Amino acid sequence: MIFTDIVFYVLAAILLFSGIRVITTRNPVHAALFLVLAFFTAAGIWLLLEAEFLAIALILVYVGAVMVLFLFVVMMLDINIDKLREGFWSNLPLALTFGVVMMGEMVMVLSAKNLHPSQAVTAPDGYSNTAALGKVLYTDYLLPFELAAVVLLVAMIAAIVLTLRERQDNKSMNPSEQVKVKRSDRLRIVSMPAEVEPPAPATAPATEEKK
Structure with missing residues (x-):
């Protein structure tokens, strides 16, 4: 051994x-x-x-x-x-x-x-297993590689959808609703009468001091 x-x-x-x-x-x-x-x-x-x-x-x-x-x-x-x-x-x-x-x-x-x-196979000089792996992966097994990528993408999206829960206490905005907004939806003009200050109460004139 x-x-x-x-x-x-x-x-x-x-x-x-x-x-x-x-x-x-x-x-x-x-x-x-x-x-x-x-x-x-x-x-x-x-x-x-x-x-x-x-x-x-x-x-x-x-x-x-x-x-x-x-x-x-x-x-x-x-x-x-x-x-x-x-x-x-x-x-x-x-x-x-x-x-x-x-x-x-x-x-x-x-x-x-x-x-x-x-018999054992000897690699030639300058042989790179990384280059050989990439060549085989992207030539002979290109279709299975792409199918595996699609399957992983679908699994990732499915995991996000299954775990996504809408929170009731979360404040969110809808961009499509924001684009459709008009001036009349956000602005209201109110006519209010002008406020008039009440007249000051009249005060009695001070009496002259007795000599």
């Missing part, structure tokens, strides 16, 4: 442990941190496969952006942890069934003959 195999098994064990702790820990902040650990170990496995671009993208996109957003949401919102864990054990058999099915599919895919070539 060579050194890279030892590193792979160590990273795989850490990845499995962190993935299990994501769904079993009671604290959502700890679950998010375990998910960050899972992303880091997955990036390490990508580095072992000489896919540096995918490893860096995994760290920058998921760890640097998505997980930071998750932590902000979890730590700023008052989440009822006990309510979130309701129904965990009742849904466990269904989750295990799906997990076993997915594991079987991965075993069948990884056991295919085309994934185990008879």
Whole structure:
């Protein structure tokens, strides 16, 4: 067994442990941190496969952006942890069934003959896996890439629509109603009589002092 195999098994064990702790820990902040650990170990496995671009993208996109957003949401919102864990054990058999099915599919895919070539393939000098990935992605798989982008856009819009709630105490303005406004709607001329100050009360003249 060579050194890279030892590193792979160590990273795989850490990845499995962190993935299990994501769904079993009671604290959502700890679950998010375990998910960050899972992303880091997955990036390490990508580095072992000489896919540096995918490893860096995994760290920058998921760890640097998505997980930071998750932590902000979890730590700023008052989440009822006990309510979130309701129904965990009742849904466990269904989750295990799906997990076993997915594991079987991965075993069948990884056991295919085309994934185990008879001789190692050496990359030529100046080869860039990032350039090769971009060339394949935007030529051979351009249509699936665009379809995935459309699906993600629809999912994002649907999430916004489902979570959007109109607040009763919120003051909002309708631009179309503001454009249609007329002078008579906002200005009213009222004729009011002029105010006249009442005359000052007459005061009696002061009497002359007696000599």
